[in-house]
Structures are given as C-alpha cells and as structure tokens.
Amino acid sequence: MAFATPAISQDTSENQSASRVALVIGNSAYQSVTALPNPANDARLIAEKLWESGFEVIESIDADRETMLADLATFRSRLREGSEALFFYAGHGVQVGGRNYLLPVSVSPSSIEDLRAQSVDAQLFVDIMDGSGARLNIVLLDACRNNPFVALDTQDADEIATRAITIGQSREEVQRGLVLLSEASSGGLAEMTAGDSETMISFATAPGAVAFDGVGQHSPYTASIAESIDEPGIELAELFRRVRGGVRERTDGQQIAWTTSTLENPFYFKPDTPDLRNSTTxxxxxxxxxxxxxxxxxxxxxxxxxxxxxxxxxxxxxxxxxxxxxxxxxxxxxxxxxxxxxxxxxxxxxxxxxxxxxxxxxxxxxxxxxxxxRLARSQNAVPIGVGPSRITLSEQSADGWVYVSRAPRLGEVRTAGGSALNQGTVHFVRAGEASEFEPFVGSNGGLEALEGDVLGPEGATDPVRIDIESYVxxxxxxxxxxxxxxxxxxxxxxxxxxxxxxxxxxxxxxxxxxxxxxxxxxxxxxxxxxxxGRYEDAREWQVKAVDAGYINAMVYLGQMHLDGQAVSQDFTRAYELFETAVAAGDIAALTALAWVHRAGVGVPQDYAVAREFYERGAARGNDWAMTNLAEFYHKGLGVARDAQEAERWYIEAAKSGELTAQTRLARMYQDGDGIPQDFEQARFWFETAASRQVPNALTRLGIMYEKGQGTSPDIEAAARLYVRAAQAGDGEAYYRLGLLYGSGAPLFDDPSRAALLLERAITEQVYGAERALAKLYETGRGVTKDIARARALYSVAAQGNPWAARDAGRVFASSDGVDADFATAANWYRQAVDGGVPWAALDLAKMTEAGRGVAQDRTEALIFYAKARSLSEDANLARLVDEAMAHYDNAELVKAAQVMLARMGKEPGVADGQLGAGTRRALDQAFTEQGADLPSGPITIETLAVLAASILETEND
Structure with a gap:
C-alpha cells in the first residue's frame, strides 16, 4: 500500500523555508469601457506558473473594485516576515496626476474624481508589500495600454452617462467629465517608488509609453514571462533580461519592457536544485x-x-x-x-x-x-504521492545507448532494470521500453522533459526529448x-x-x-x-484507512464515534483513537481531545484541561486550536474574560487562514466588543474572509459598504457583494438586497424585485424579512396593495420585534380597503409598548383617549402619553405629546400621577386629582428612588414621564 511521506519537516523554527505568496489579477470583461481580450488569460497563465513554482496564489479574474480590495486584504494577511511576495496585474491602467490607477471591470467614471474613487491606486499594492516584512517583493504590471477613455464608443459613453445622471449629475457635467478623463493620461504609466525593502517593479513597457495587448492568446509581456519562468536556475535579473528580449522580438522592437530594482540578493522562481520541496508554500x-x-x-x-x-x-x-x-x-x-x-x-x-x-x-x-x-503535451502524466507509474521512455526505433543531458527535478525516472536516469549518466535503453517515473512529494508539480542523446555508431548522436508531467x-x-x-x-x-x-x-x-x-x-x-452527510460511506472508508494505519483518519473516525455517525456513539473508543493519533504526532487530534474535555463527553467537563490541549495545538501551528483559545478568552470559558487576549489569538489564527477566526475578529472590531471599535480593521478581516467566498462575510462586507463603515459609502459595491453572498447561500443577503431594491435608491429602485427577494428571505427565515415585505404590501410598492397580507406578515414579524408589533397595530387600526380592528390593534400596541417602542405608547394613548378598541379612559391615556415621553427624547414625539396635553387640566395630571404612584406601591391616597400631602410624600419617595429631585410646582408631563420610567422598569423586570 502506498503512503505519502510528509512533504517536508514540520519544524516551525527559523530553518523553515520562506513562504511564497502571489496576488494575480486579470481584468478583461470591462462593462463600461473597452473590453480587453488577453488580461484574464494572461493572469490565469501566470497564476498557474507561479503555483507550479511553489507560490500560494490568490487569483482574481475580472474583478470589480471590492473584489480587488478583498483579494488584496487576503494577500496582505498572508505576507509575513521573510516572505517572498509577488503581485501581477493585467488590465486597464491609467496615469492621473503622476499616480497609476488600476481599473476594475466595474469602473464607470464620469469624472477624474470618480475614476480615483472607483479604481485602485497601484502604489497601494507596493506600499503594503513594502510594509509587510517580506524579504523580497516583485511587482509586474501589464497595464500600460491606451487610456480607455480616449475613444469611448457611443454605447459605453451612454451607459456611463445614464448611471451618472441617475445618481444626480447633469448631462453637461458628465460630458465635461468624460472630456477631462480622455485628456488626463496620454497613455502609459508613471514611474513608481519601491520603498525600503528589496523590490523589483517591472512594466510591460517604459513609463509613459503604451504596451500592446497582443494578437495571440497572451500579451507579448506575459508570454515572455511565461516562457522563461519554467526554466530552472534562472536568476530574476537574467529572467527579465530575457523578458525584455522576448517583448522586443514579439513587437518588432516597438515595445521595450522596463524594470526598476532595489534587489540585493538573488531570487529564482525555480532554483536549479534536485528537489524543490523546500520552496513550496x-x-x-x-x-x-x-x-x-x-x-x-x-x-x-x-x-x-x-x-x-x-x-x-x-x-x-x-x-x-x-x-x-x-x-x-x-x-x-x-x-x-x-x-x-x-x-x-x-x-x-x-x-x-x-x-x-x-x-x-x-x-x-x-x-x-x-x-x-497543456493537456495535449501531458502524455506522460503521473500524480504525486501514488508511487511510480509506467511511462513511455524511448522514441528510438532500435536499442541503443542514451546519454542523459537533463533529468526531471520533480521526480525520478528509472529504467525497466531499475537504474535512475540522473543527469550526466549513460544507459542502455531498448526500443519502446516502458520505464517508471515517481514524482517527489512536496512540489506542486509541473511539466518537464527528460532530454538526452542516443549514441550511434562512430560518435553520431540523435537528440531525444520525452515530456513528463507530475501533478497533484x-x-x-x-x-x-x-x-x-x-x-x-x-x-x-x-x-x-x-x-x-x-x-x-x-x-x-x-x-x-x-x-x-x-x-x-x-x-x-x-x-x-x-x-x-453520507456517513455510511464515510465510515466504510474511514475504518479501512484506520485499519491500514493512516493516522489522520483516526481523528475523523473518532469524531464519528463522538457524534454517532453510522457508528455507535462510543466516547471511550473516540478518546482512544484521538490519543493514538496524538502520540503519532497528529495536530488535529489535539483539538479533538480538547473538545472532549470542553464538552464533557465521556469525561468530566474541564475547561482547564481543554485549554491545555488547545495550547499544545496552537504551539504547533494549529490555527483551529488558536481560534478556540480565542473563544475561551472571549467568552470567559474557564478563564477570566480577556478581550485583548482573545483578539491576539484570533489574529494569529486569522493570519494563518482560519476563516472562522477572521469573521469573529471582524465582528469584534465592528461592534467594539471589549476592544476599541475599529471599522478599518473590521473591513479588512471581513475582506479576507469574503475573498474566500465566505457567505456571511460577503454580506457583512456589503453592509459596511452600504453604510460607509471603514470606507466611503458605495451602494453598487454593496449590491454586488449581496448578490455573491446570496449565490453562496447566505439568506441574509436576500434580505439586504430586498431592502436595497425597495429603498428607492438611485440605480436600485425596483420594488417588484424587492418583493421577490424578501419572499426568498422569508423562506430562509431571516429576521426582519416579514416586516420589510409587509411594508411593501401596506404601501402597494412593487406589489398589489394588500392590507390583509400586510397584517399577516406584521403579525408574524411582531413575535420577536416590538417595532413590528407597532406596525401590526397600525395596519389593524387601518380601514384602507379593510375593516378596522381596533381591539387587535390595541393588543399589538401594548406588546410594542412593553418592548419599549415610544410611538406605540403614543398610538395607544390616542386610542385610549378616544375609546377605540379599549375602554375610554383619559387617565390611562395620560399614562400612555407619559410612557411615550419616558421612552424617547425624539423632539417630534415630544411635540405631539405636548399638543395632546393641551386638552388636559392640572387635576387630570395629578390624578394620573396618583394612579401611577399607587401602582408603584407608594400609597398616595385616593386618586382625587388633589395634590395633597400624601401625594407629595409619595412623589418625593418615588423621585428619590429614581435618583432625581422632585420639581416644585404643579404636576407636568415631565413629572409623569419619570413615574412612567419607573413603572416600565418594574414591568420589564
């Protein structure tokens, strides 16, 4: 049975090789300016080459601005001290005021200010790399094409104008802005600064000049990089000398690639060593x-x-x-x-x-x-980690001796007799002989060649080349x-x-x-x-793997025993499996044992023991253990609550790529949960998770764009994020989109779509969706006006939302196409008042005053007016209450105070409307308990509001 050996040592000391991280962006499918045929394909090709060179690659194809920034956030989160960092961009780029702006596919500017707001400053990428502690930074910009605003076609210009006019600009302003955009850049990009770290910045052409997109599948610049990057042992400076030559040749000398560098140490995409495992992130x-x-x-x-x-x-x-x-x-x-x-x-x-x-x-x-x-060239393709596979080695028509001038570095080729075909060796090979190739574990694979010479009589040679591919x-x-x-x-x-x-x-x-x-x-x-959820099938193969001694399978079989998934729920057996895996060095087993002690399954619950296991896992780099340690400090599980310690552990886990840690950390910053509120940090960590398509992170990031938290408000960006979140399965995103399309906002005024989105949100059981849809049926926006439907929806929403209860009261009190139901309305208003809604108290006060749905009672009405004042400092509400108070005399105010004092147990005496000594004594006692001084003079609505606050506090308790 074939086992894959560990890729490289799990040592996390300083001997660990540096991480290689790349952000690759290719924008072709522009929506409001000229589309480009090659950038998306260019980016995909470069991403592939970098991944096969051992880079961890963040690939972003046809990205809008928020996606570019989210992917940049992920890139930034992955960079660390000693990293080797690379940023590649292909697409439209323009120079404005000496700065270079990279254009997302969503760009639709009607002015230079719009352009700056809707694009991304290229210097931002360089500055982030420079400040990351990375030992080396490489920036490749294939963005030196013509200014796309010079020759906008009529359709694109109309689309930009329509958008701008919709959000409030005049046609004259748009026309003037487009002229300024066309004049803003004469073509090409401006020279850029490299910062203090070792940095190389390469442009497809010289600053201020214009590059070609190319007539083939790739631009001349990208094609030249791709053909050189695979060759082992080419130092970076030499590689870009070759790129310069390749670009010149492909463009008949019309384009010259340009590079600036502060590099002091050599760098190789593929070092010329027998084993590339130590350079694979x-x-x-x-x-x-x-x-x-x-x-x-x-x-x-x-x-x-x-x-x-x-x-x-x-x-x-x-x-x-x-x-x-x-x-x-x-x-x-x-x-x-x-x-x-x-x-x-x-x-x-x-x-x-x-x-x-x-x-x-x-x-x-x-x-x-x-x-x-690429597939057509992969005739001898062998997966990594499955042992040797047979390949066709010889293209000879007869037996003969072969000299090996180049051997694969990602694996080893052996003849049928077992001899290794190492570089510089000579072997006797029979015609059509089938040999074996075994890729080394630890690289991301790649396409290579075994090259040599067939030795003929009298010193004649015949070159031979066999393409060989190792792949994951x-x-x-x-x-x-x-x-x-x-x-x-x-x-x-x-x-x-x-x-x-x-x-x-x-x-x-x-x-x-x-x-x-x-x-x-x-x-x-x-x-x-x-x-x-196919637990029977999972159990079958998990058991087989465990029986074969596969360590990591023990952890997951143990978890199945914990949960009783197609196996008996057996805590003892689970614990045994976890312990065996820990003894064999498995770090996932540490978090499994931590969970057993945390939950108290099969053992007494013990947060201290659980924390010890999490700490052991965290010490070995297990980011799920780090996330759980953060939760312990966040919630105070077996330790004193410590938001700063929780933040520290969440940051460690989030930088390691743990998605739960990223979203929890973002929420802590967004809410100011035990740490200072920081919208910029919240947005950054929501972006990292959104970049990996975490559904609710996409939604939360959309909310930040919509509300302008940590960024300028951008409803269009919010809408795009909500759509992606909904496509990824987040029910809240349907709700947010529904609110947006029902808001009447420019570009998004579509209440019919809002109704459909809110219906979907209801099926997803999203809080607030019934209330939002009810408003549409109440007003008839996007749907046929239907008060009965609105009543039903508000009634459902009111079960957990006092403001929806107030809305329910309003529509039951309505006679718009239906019979008013004041009794039901009053009940909903009472529920809303109990939930602290001041406007419901005002509504109920008016109903009580008029005797609609309840017994007419001016004293009770006054009490509700007082509750309304006590629940809010809203000036408009206070004005309405004051207007209603004009119809009450002082005796009625005193009587209301006496009734309220009696309910508080203060014994003011008979509620006779006379401000006697007993009433004064009871008032003084009530105000003292509230920590307030009793005003002198007659009873006012402000006096009643203080008593109402005390009553409401007692009722809520």
Missing part, C-alpha cells in the same frame, strides 16, 4: 494555508483529466458546479446529455437575483485553447486535509470542502479506483463523504 506547517482551490487552469486540468474518460454522470455535473467558468463546461454538458442527465438543471440560476456581468464566450474559447494545449491529483486538490501531515498539497479547508463535496466525491472515487493501494485517497474520500 503550504506544506511546511499543517493548517497554515488559504485552504482554497489552486488557480483555475490547474483545477480545470486535473479535474477534467480525472473524469474525461469516465461514465460518471455525477462527475460531469460536479465539474460544471465546481468550475462554472471552466474550459470544459461545454464538453461536460455534452457528456451529461449523453449520460441521460439534464444539462439545463445543472446550470440553474436563481431568477430572483440580479445577474452579475460575466466573461464573454470568446474569451473562454481562448482560455480553453491554453488548457487543451484532483482528489488531493479537492479533499486533501490541511491538518494531515501525510498530505501532498496544501489541502482544502473544511469550509471549501463543504461547498464542493460533490466534486471531491467524484474525483476521489475515481482516484481510489485507479490507485486502490493509496490509503491517503481512502481517507480523503471518507472526508468528502462525511462533508456530504
């Missing part, structure tokens, strides 16, 4: 990873390679859902139809949601050509566990797996079938089954 420390899927080209290729020859309908359906913009979507849909499935249901879109702009089909066709070309199997990619020391890639966090379990199951089932002796695939298949 994500394999050094369990759990310290984004835990997201690799770049799209990588996922596309390995997923399609895994399923293309199968007859598994669910595999092709899973591909479409996992990669809706993938290169092989059309092929997958064709397979689905051939296998009896329904292609239309696989690509269902929610008709309730607005449609976000998408990349056009022509761009996807070019992208597919790239991926297909789709099962490892989609279901690998970041906390598994025997993993072969960085792994996929549970949140990502929970969203993609269909794909993980499909490819892991195929991996198990193809490599039945690779126990790692058994454990990963079990993990995917468990994520899908």
């Amino acid at each position: 994500g394999l050094g420390v369990e759990g310290d990873t984004l835990g997201a899927l690799p770049p799209q080209r990588i996922v596309d290729r390995v997923f399609w390679r895994a399923i293309r020859d199968s007859d598994k309908l669910d595999a092709f359906e899973a591909y479409v859902r996992t990669s809706p913009d993938g290169a092989f979507v059309d092929d997958a849909l064709a397979h689905i139809a051939l296998l009896g499935g329904d292609p239309d249901t696989v690509q269902e879109v929610d008709p309730v949601l607005p449609v976000l702009p998408q990349q056009n089909d022509s761009l996807r066709t070019e992208y597919k050509a790239d991926v297909v070309d 199997d789709a099962c490892d990619m989609l279901a690998g566990n970041p906390y598994d020391s025997a993993r072969v890639t960085a792994g996929t966090r549970q949140f990502i797996l929970d969203r993609n379990f269909e794909g993980a199951i499909a490819v892991c089932e195929l991996a198990v079938a193809r490599h039945p002796d690779t126990v790692r695939f058994w454990a990963q298949l079990a993990r995917a089954y468990r994520a899908a």
Whole structure:
C-alpha cells in the first residue's frame, strides 16, 4: 500500500523555508469601457506558473473594485516576515496626476474624481508589500495600454452617462467629465517608488509609453514571462533580461519592457536544485494555508483529466458546479446529455437575483485553447504521492545507448532494470521500453522533459526529448486535509470542502479506483463523504484507512464515534483513537481531545484541561486550536474574560487562514466588543474572509459598504457583494438586497424585485424579512396593495420585534380597503409598548383617549402619553405629546400621577386629582428612588414621564 511521506519537516523554527505568496489579477470583461481580450488569460497563465513554482496564489479574474480590495486584504494577511511576495496585474491602467490607477471591470467614471474613487491606486499594492516584512517583493504590471477613455464608443459613453445622471449629475457635467478623463493620461504609466525593502517593479513597457495587448492568446509581456519562468536556475535579473528580449522580438522592437530594482540578493522562481520541496508554500506547517482551490487552469486540468474518460454522470455535473467558468463546461454538458442527465438543471440560476456581468464566450474559447494545449503535451502524466507509474521512455526505433543531458527535478525516472536516469549518466535503453517515473512529494508539480542523446555508431548522436508531467491529483486538490501531515498539497479547508463535496466525491472515487493501494485517497474520500452527510460511506472508508494505519483518519473516525455517525456513539473508543493519533504526532487530534474535555463527553467537563490541549495545538501551528483559545478568552470559558487576549489569538489564527477566526475578529472590531471599535480593521478581516467566498462575510462586507463603515459609502459595491453572498447561500443577503431594491435608491429602485427577494428571505427565515415585505404590501410598492397580507406578515414579524408589533397595530387600526380592528390593534400596541417602542405608547394613548378598541379612559391615556415621553427624547414625539396635553387640566395630571404612584406601591391616597400631602410624600419617595429631585410646582408631563420610567422598569423586570 502506498503512503505519502510528509512533504517536508514540520519544524516551525527559523530553518523553515520562506513562504511564497502571489496576488494575480486579470481584468478583461470591462462593462463600461473597452473590453480587453488577453488580461484574464494572461493572469490565469501566470497564476498557474507561479503555483507550479511553489507560490500560494490568490487569483482574481475580472474583478470589480471590492473584489480587488478583498483579494488584496487576503494577500496582505498572508505576507509575513521573510516572505517572498509577488503581485501581477493585467488590465486597464491609467496615469492621473503622476499616480497609476488600476481599473476594475466595474469602473464607470464620469469624472477624474470618480475614476480615483472607483479604481485602485497601484502604489497601494507596493506600499503594503513594502510594509509587510517580506524579504523580497516583485511587482509586474501589464497595464500600460491606451487610456480607455480616449475613444469611448457611443454605447459605453451612454451607459456611463445614464448611471451618472441617475445618481444626480447633469448631462453637461458628465460630458465635461468624460472630456477631462480622455485628456488626463496620454497613455502609459508613471514611474513608481519601491520603498525600503528589496523590490523589483517591472512594466510591460517604459513609463509613459503604451504596451500592446497582443494578437495571440497572451500579451507579448506575459508570454515572455511565461516562457522563461519554467526554466530552472534562472536568476530574476537574467529572467527579465530575457523578458525584455522576448517583448522586443514579439513587437518588432516597438515595445521595450522596463524594470526598476532595489534587489540585493538573488531570487529564482525555480532554483536549479534536485528537489524543490523546500520552496513550496503550504506544506511546511499543517493548517497554515488559504485552504482554497489552486488557480483555475490547474483545477480545470486535473479535474477534467480525472473524469474525461469516465461514465460518471455525477462527475460531469460536479465539474460544471465546481468550475462554472471552466474550459470544459461545454464538453461536460455534452457528456451529461449523453449520460441521460439534464444539462439545463445543472446550470440553474436563481431568477430572483440580479445577474452579475460575466466573461464573454470568446474569451473562454481562448482560455480553453491554453488548457487543451497543456493537456495535449501531458502524455506522460503521473500524480504525486501514488508511487511510480509506467511511462513511455524511448522514441528510438532500435536499442541503443542514451546519454542523459537533463533529468526531471520533480521526480525520478528509472529504467525497466531499475537504474535512475540522473543527469550526466549513460544507459542502455531498448526500443519502446516502458520505464517508471515517481514524482517527489512536496512540489506542486509541473511539466518537464527528460532530454538526452542516443549514441550511434562512430560518435553520431540523435537528440531525444520525452515530456513528463507530475501533478497533484484532483482528489488531493479537492479533499486533501490541511491538518494531515501525510498530505501532498496544501489541502482544502473544511469550509471549501463543504461547498464542493460533490466534486471531491467524484474525483476521489475515481482516484481510489485507479490507485486502490493509496490509503491517503481512502481517507480523503471518507472526508468528502462525511462533508456530504453520507456517513455510511464515510465510515466504510474511514475504518479501512484506520485499519491500514493512516493516522489522520483516526481523528475523523473518532469524531464519528463522538457524534454517532453510522457508528455507535462510543466516547471511550473516540478518546482512544484521538490519543493514538496524538502520540503519532497528529495536530488535529489535539483539538479533538480538547473538545472532549470542553464538552464533557465521556469525561468530566474541564475547561482547564481543554485549554491545555488547545495550547499544545496552537504551539504547533494549529490555527483551529488558536481560534478556540480565542473563544475561551472571549467568552470567559474557564478563564477570566480577556478581550485583548482573545483578539491576539484570533489574529494569529486569522493570519494563518482560519476563516472562522477572521469573521469573529471582524465582528469584534465592528461592534467594539471589549476592544476599541475599529471599522478599518473590521473591513479588512471581513475582506479576507469574503475573498474566500465566505457567505456571511460577503454580506457583512456589503453592509459596511452600504453604510460607509471603514470606507466611503458605495451602494453598487454593496449590491454586488449581496448578490455573491446570496449565490453562496447566505439568506441574509436576500434580505439586504430586498431592502436595497425597495429603498428607492438611485440605480436600485425596483420594488417588484424587492418583493421577490424578501419572499426568498422569508423562506430562509431571516429576521426582519416579514416586516420589510409587509411594508411593501401596506404601501402597494412593487406589489398589489394588500392590507390583509400586510397584517399577516406584521403579525408574524411582531413575535420577536416590538417595532413590528407597532406596525401590526397600525395596519389593524387601518380601514384602507379593510375593516378596522381596533381591539387587535390595541393588543399589538401594548406588546410594542412593553418592548419599549415610544410611538406605540403614543398610538395607544390616542386610542385610549378616544375609546377605540379599549375602554375610554383619559387617565390611562395620560399614562400612555407619559410612557411615550419616558421612552424617547425624539423632539417630534415630544411635540405631539405636548399638543395632546393641551386638552388636559392640572387635576387630570395629578390624578394620573396618583394612579401611577399607587401602582408603584407608594400609597398616595385616593386618586382625587388633589395634590395633597400624601401625594407629595409619595412623589418625593418615588423621585428619590429614581435618583432625581422632585420639581416644585404643579404636576407636568415631565413629572409623569419619570413615574412612567419607573413603572416600565418594574414591568420589564
């Protein structure tokens, strides 16, 4: 049985290799300016090359501004002391006032000020990298194209004008602004400063000059980088000398790439060493990873390679859902139809949601050509961590001696006789001989070649080249566990797996079938089954893996015993499995044991023991342990509450990529929960989680954009975030979108859509949705006016919302197309008053005064007026109460005070409206208990309000 050895030592000391982190952005599908054919494909290609060079890659394709900033936040969170950082951008960029602005696909400016607000300053990326402590920063800008505002076509100009006019600008202002935009940049980008750290900044062309987008699938600049980055042993300065030459050649000398550098130490994308494992990020420390899927080209290729020859309908359906913009979507849909499935249901879109702009089909066709070309070159492709696989070594027509001039560095080739084909060796190879290739564990793979010379008679030679590819199997990619020391890639966090379990199951089932002796695939298949709730299937493969001695599987089988998932609930057996895994060095088992003691399952509950296990896990880099330690200090579980200590541990876990820690930390900053309120930090951590598509983080970030918390208000950005959150399954996002489309805001005044969105939010059981929809039915906005429907909705909403109870009171008191029901209205008003709603007290006071739905009683009415004043300092409310008080005399005020004092147990005497000694004594006692001085003179509404506050406090207690 094949076991994957640990990728590299789990040592977290200073000997650990530096992390390599890249942010790659490619914007092609511009909505209001000229679209560009190549940037998205350029970015995907560079992302693939960087991932295969050992970088952790944050890939952002056709990004709007909020997505660019969110991905930048994630990039920033992953940078640390000693990192090797790289930023690549392809797309529109313009120079304004000596600064370079990178344009999101959502950009639609009608003025220079709009442009600055809607784009991202390129210097921001450089400054963040410079301040991160990274030992080396590389900035690559393929954005030196023509100013896109110089020759706007009529349709684009009209779209920009329509948007600007809708939000309040005049047509003349728009026309003037567009002229200034067209004149703002003569083309090209401005020179940029590199900061104090070692930094290289490279432009596709010289400052102030204009670069070509290219006539092929890639720009001249990107194509030149891509052809050089794969060659081992090229130092960065030499690589960019080659890039400069490649760009010049591709453009017939019309474009010259430009570079500025403060580098002092050498850097190699692929060092010329026999083993690249120490330069692969994500394999050094369990759990310290984004835990997201690799770049799209990588996922596309390995997923399609895994399923293309199968007859598994669910595999092709899973591909479409996992990669809706993938290169092989059309092929997958064709397979689905051939296998009896329904292609239309696989690509269902929610008709309730607005449609976000998408990349056009022509761009996807070019992208597919790239991926297909790479697959075609991968005839000898071997997955990492499954042992040796047979490959066709010889292209000779006869037996002969072969000199090996270059051998693969990502694995080892052996002849049929077992000899290793190392560089510089000579071997006798028979024609058509099948040999073996075994990739090393610890790289992200790549396409290489075995090169040599066939030695002929009298010293003649015949060159031979065999392409060989090592790759991460789709099962490892989609279901690998970041906390598994025997993993072969960085792994996929549970949140990502929970969203993609269909794909993980499909490819892991195929991996198990193809490599039945690779126990790692058994454990990963079990993990995917468990994520899908298929516990019987999970148990079968988990037990097999445990019986085979796979350590990490012991943790998950133990968890199944804790929960009784397709196995007996057996706390003793779970504890034994966890202890065995801990003894073998598994860090996930530490958090499992911590949970046992925390929850008190099978053992006495003991927060102190649980905390010890969490501390042991945190010391070894387990970010889930860090998250739980933070929660202990946040909630005071077995320790004194300490918000600063909670913040410290949440930050450690959040920087490690733990998504729960990121969202909790963001909420702490947003709410000022034990720490100073800090909207900027809240936005930053919501952005990091939103960048990984965490549904509620997308919604919370949208709220911050809508309200202008930590950023300028941007309703359009908020709407886009809400749509993505809803697509990701967050019910609150439907509610937020419904409120937005029902608000009458410019660009979003669509109450009919609001009603549909709110209906969906109700099905998702989102608090507040019934009340918001009821308002639409009450007013007839977007729906046929229906007071009966409004009453029903308000009545549901009122069960947990006193303000909705007040609304229910209003519509039951209404006679607009229905008969008024004052008794029911009064009941809802009472509930609202009990919940502290001042306006309901005013409403009930008027009903009591008039005797509608309740017995007419002016004294009780006065008491409700007093409650209204006590519950709010609203000047408008106070005015209305004062106007009502004009109809009451002093005796009625005294009588109301006497009734209130009696209810408080103060014994004022008979409620006769006379301000005698007993009433004065009772008043003085009541005010003293409230810590207030009794005013001299007659009873006023302010006097009654103090008594009302005391009564309300008693009633609420």
